Amino acid sequence: MNHILRGMDRGQNFRFFLANTTELTEEMKAIHQMSETATAALGRTAAISAIMASMMKSLKDKITVQIQGDGPAGRLILVASSTGGIKATVDHPEIELPLKTNGKLDVGGYIGREGEMIILRDLGLKEPYVGRSPLVSGEIAEDFTYYFATSEQQPSVVNLGVLFDKDGRVETAGGILVQTMPDIPEEVLAQLEKDVASMPTFTEVAQNSEDPTERLRALLPSFELDCMDEMPVFWECDCSRERMEQALLALGGEELKTLMDEDETTEMHCHFCNTNYHFSQEDLLRLIQEVNG
Ligand SMILES: [Zn+2]
Known part of the structure; x- marks a missing residue:
């Protein structure tokens, strides 16, 4: 079962969310017969959306993420509920792009570098809360980092990844979100920034170990981390x-x-x-x- 592990550092100066969404991402790939680039785009978006949904309070709360860039993907829509259910769709799932010169999938080229991200939070009120922000690179993690900073005034570290095996199956997918508390002491913040500056990519870390504790140690080596709880994440479409x-x-x-x-x-x-x-x-x-x- 896929899940999100939530916790804080021992000093309670920042919180973290570690998502493992491998099976969910493979399922999305199969349902929409997606190319690897499309799978990486939806997989990264699913990991961070699932994390954001896990922060919502009521069981009926939902978050809808719409990404509309000027790339060949068209529009991407993802709905994540606070119970862990996720559904997603993209206009052009089959499109594959050549790898970038660094050998990585061109998610930014697929989504497009110009465009907008709209995030609707349905908290059971009359009107949903709407946040908008322009795309930064279309690579998803940077776009969400910018969204958190501007739309929610919340400094955040977002590190997402989807990795394929040689047969094109999703080998690992997920990511981490780190958010600081407002009163974080300066020396702790400096240490955190040091860890973040040298943080390996999520796929590098996930490739080396399946164990969440080891993954956390590799991502944030300077801190003692306490895990608080685990939330499930799964594919779920509520159509009928x-x-x-x-x-x-x-x-x-x-x-x-x-x-x-x-x-x-x-x-x-x-x-x-x-x-x-x-x-x-x-x-x-x-x-x-x-x-x-
Ligand atoms: Zn359906």
């Missing part, structure tokens, strides 16, 4: 035939009649999990009668 019926009902009687006359079966598609729902003419007639009371 009932929800599709609600969407059809919202079209109104006339539109439903047009659909009914056009085809023997009307197909409704869930973009998150690629499930198709079929409605026969009889089904539509029943819905029309429902609309007309």
